[in-house]
Structure formats: structure tokens, C-alpha cells
Amino acid sequence: MVNRLEIAWTLAVVALLAGVAAYSTVLLYQIDALPSDPTEYVEVIGHQWYWEFCYSNDTCFNSSYDASTNTVSGGALWATPGAEVQINVTGADVIHSFNIPQLGVRIDAIPGRVNRFAFQVPEAAIGSEYLIQCTEFCGEFHGTMRSFLVIT
Ligand SMILES: [Cu+2]
Known part of the structure; x- marks a missing residue:
């Protein structure tokens, strides 16, 4: 019972x-x-071994990282303080993972697929930088696949 x-x-x-x-x-x-009306759209494309950022005015920038000086050249992810940024992330060759650790942003960059994510840019001082790092092992120079989110 x-x-x-x-x-x-x-x-x-x-x-x-x-x-x-x-x-x-x-x-x-x-x-x-996703927000109905984000402030900015950015296409993020992962390549072996750099990030490409394409903005809504159809201009694209390849961001190359120099480990010896911890700087990037050729472009970055630029955003204004407090902006709501929607990123459309894909991969050009192998699977990468787009990660901004300080903001809790992490999304896979997969060839043939577009992953969408939106995040709020902090109200940081102009010129502030947040590290962007690939977090999916993607080959020999994965460790240098970095860039910065720069507040402009
Ligand atoms: Cu990687």
C-alpha cells in the first residue's frame, strides 16, 4: 500500500x-x-586567424593582432557608449568562437551559418577597450586571434 x-x-x-x-x-x-531596433549591426566573420568586422555602411575591416605590443591594426569592433549592438557571427573557414569575456558575450562562428546575438555596450569612457578572443581552438595561431571592442 x-x-x-x-x-x-x-x-x-x-x-x-x-x-x-x-x-x-x-x-x-x-x-x-534580439532587440527590435538595435543601435548598430555588425557582421563578424572569423578567419584563420583574424576577425573581420563589417558595418552597416558596407565597410569591412580585418583586425590583425600583434602579440608583442598587445595592439590590433587594420580595424576593430567599434561602438559608442551605451549602444545596443547586434552581431551576426559566421566563420569563413573553420569553427571559431567570438568571445568578449568582460561582457559575457560568447557565440560560435560557424561556416555556412549565421548566429545572432545582441549586447549592451558599457557606458565606458571613450577609448576604453575590451578584449575579444577566439575561444574555439581553430588552428596554429588560434592564440593570437584577438581583437578589441573599442568605445568610440
Ligand atoms: Cu580560435
Whole structure:
């Protein structure tokens, strides 16, 4: 004979897990939601071994990193303070992963697929820089596949 207490405990656990599942599902959709009117769109393309940034005025920049001086040349991800930036990320050759650790931005750059993500640029002082680092091992010079988000 089934104890009433066992049934009560089982139902309590089922109710708790159902609540966690419902809350998590809503949260996942909220995190992935894209803004209806972002301030800026940037196409981000991962190459072996540099990032290409294309802006809405159809100009593209290849960002090359120099490890000896910790600087980039040729371009960067430029954004204004407080901007809501939508990035459309893809890969040109192999799988890369676009990561801005300080902002919690991380999204895979996969050839043949466009992944979309939006994030809020901090209200930082103009000239502030945030490291961009590939976080998917993509070959010999993966470690130098860096750039910067520069507040302009
Ligand atoms: Cu990489």
C-alpha cells in the first residue's frame, strides 16, 4: 500500500521541477531575444586567424593582432557608449568562437551559418577597450586571434 506521505513528496518534487523547467525555458528565450531596433549591426566573420568586422555602411575591416605590443591594426569592433549592438557571427573557414569575456558575450562562428546575438555596450569612457578572443581552438595561431571592442 502506497503511503500518502510518499505521494505528497513525489508530487512536491514534480511541482518543483516543473516550476524550474518553466522558469528556465522563459529565461532562455529572453536571453536569446534580439532587440527590435538595435543601435548598430555588425557582421563578424572569423578567419584563420583574424576577425573581420563589417558595418552597416558596407565597410569591412580585418583586425590583425600583434602579440608583442598587445595592439590590433587594420580595424576593430567599434561602438559608442551605451549602444545596443547586434552581431551576426559566421566563420569563413573553420569553427571559431567570438568571445568578449568582460561582457559575457560568447557565440560560435560557424561556416555556412549565421548566429545572432545582441549586447549592451558599457557606458565606458571613450577609448576604453575590451578584449575579444577566439575561444574555439581553430588552428596554429588560434592564440593570437584577438581583437578589441573599442568605445568610440
Ligand atoms: Cu580560435
